[in-house]
Amino acid sequence: MKRIKRNWKKVLLLVVIMFFSIQVIGGIFFYDLAIKRGPKDFLQNNADLEVADETMDLYVNGGWVDWVHEQNFEELTLESRDGLKLSGYFLPSTIPTDKLVILTHGYLGNAKQMGLFGIFYYQELGYNIFMPDARGHGKSEGNYYGFGWPDRLDLIDWTDLLVDKLGTDTDVIYHGLSMGAATVLMASGEAELPTQVKAIVADSPYGSVYQLFAYQMKRMFHLPAFPLLDSTSLVTKARAGYLFREASALKEVQRTDVSILYIHGKADTFVPVKNAIELYEKTSSSTELFLVDEANHGESYAKAPEAYKEKVQQFLQHTVK
Numbered sequence: 001m002k003r004i005k006r007n008w009k010k011v012l013l014l015v016v017i018m019f020f021s022i023q024v025i026g027g028i029f030f031y032d033l034a035i036k037r038g039p040k041d042f043l044q045n046n047a048d049l050e051v052a053d054e055t056m057d058l059y060v061n062g063g064w065v066d067w068v069h070e071q072n073f074e075e076l077t078l079e080s081r082d083g084l085k086l087s088g089y090f091l092p093s094t095i096p097t098d099k100l101v102i103l104t105h106g107y108l109g110n111a112k113q114m115g116l117f118g119i120f121y122y123q124e125l126g127y128n129i130f131m132p133d134a135r136g137h138g139k140s141e142g143n144y145y146g147f148g149w150p151d152r153l154d155l156i157d158w159t160d161l162l163v164d165k166l167g168t169d170t171d172v173i174y175h176g177l178s179m180g181a182a183t184v185l186m187a188s189g190e191a192e193l194p195t196q197v198k199a200i201v202a203d204s205p206y207g208s209v210y211q212l213f214a215y216q217m218k219r220m221f222h223l224p225a226f227p228l229l230d231s232t233s234l235v236t237k238a239r240a241g242y243l244f245r246e247a248s249a250l251k252e253v254q255r256t257d258v259s260i261l262y263i264h265g266k267a268d269t270f271v272p273v274k275n276a277i278e279l280y281e282k283t284s285s286s287t288e289l290f291l292v293d294e295a296n297h298g299e300s301y302a303k304a305p306e307a308y309k310e311k312v313q314q315f316l317q318h319t320v321k
Contacts, residue, residue: 027231034213035236037136037143040108048219048270048297055302059116068115078161080135080154082241087111087139088132088158090165091122099320100128100162101173104155104180106204106298107145110138116301117175120309125316127173128166132158134183144240147209148182149247155187159194171320174200175312178271178298181205182249185279188260189252199319201312203263204298206271207278208251210244215272253283259319261288261312265295265303288315 033042043049051059073089080086089111093099101121103114111131121127134151135142155174163170174184174197181202187193188200206212210233214225233244253260260283264276273291280289290311292300301308 023227023231024235026228027233027235030228030232031235031239035144035147035232035240037145042220043108046220046270051296051299051302055299058302062116064115064119067119068112076130076161078132078154078158080150080157082150084135084141086132086135086141086154086158088130090130090162091118091128093122093126093128095126097126097128098167098170099126099173100130100166100170101125101175102155102158102162103129103131104151104174104176104183105131105134105137106178106180107147108137109177109180112138114175114177114180117177120312121173121175124309125313130158130162134179144236145179146240146242147212147247148179148186148249149209149242150240151179151183152187152190152252155183156190156192156194159197163194163196168196170196171198172196173198173316173320175203176201176205177203178205182209185249185260186247186252188249188256188258189254193258197258199316200258200260201263201315202260202276202279203300204265204268204271205249205262205276205279207275208245208248209242210247211250211275212271213244216270250279250282253279253285256283256285259286259288259315261290261315263290263292263300263308263311265292265297265300267294268297268299270297286319 071091073091076088076090078086105114111133114131118129122129133140136145176184182205184200185202217223237243262276262280264273266273280287292304295303
């Protein structure tokens, strides 16, 4: 009998060791897959990221591309609170103005891709524009992707730098896309958010990093979130300094006083539209919601450019003096 008990204990211990080993190995694997800086081949040919031909043509060959190349941007640098050198691009309006828009890009993107929206703010609204490379992207340092959470503090520091540069009477607008949308929302409820931030446009945001990954883990890998996603979160905490559950736009918007315009494609299968609806419903400040038919992830502007611009302009007229 004693021998059987000893054998049972050994089997149980072996099972526990195997379980934790799988969690550690799996956590490291998924960290390297999604969080560690580098190419992400698993996203190639992902049906959830497919867009219409005309959308792809706008992204690649739109007139905004040449416009960006023709501009004489001032390259600014910032040292993050954890010692990273961050990079961004500033373009003053042709006519002096106290309006500034900070445009934040999506996952695996870079600053100048936000010229798609920058040309609208610059040419049609007469704003100063600034487009930063998020940590781990473009020219900015960093060996991981923050999915908005450490980036929110970088955004606040960029805002302080630009207010010092342009003057304390500057009205600042945040306009973010996908991960960039999550970034501006995650900054929205911070106590240290500069008072100059008057309005936020969040295009295709997710509610939290855990929510995003839980959805994608099930959709792409047919795996439940628990416990593997929690293990990956712990690896991310050790290597990148944040947990997936704490990285929540949903919590931040419940304590913001900045007006927010949510934009989302109704046909978004990468970040379902219910994310924007839930954020809209739980935001503590004044909010608006603009949903675009037949638009996939980040495709709203391409699908309805005039309606998109009109909505943004009307929103800013109501929220920015």
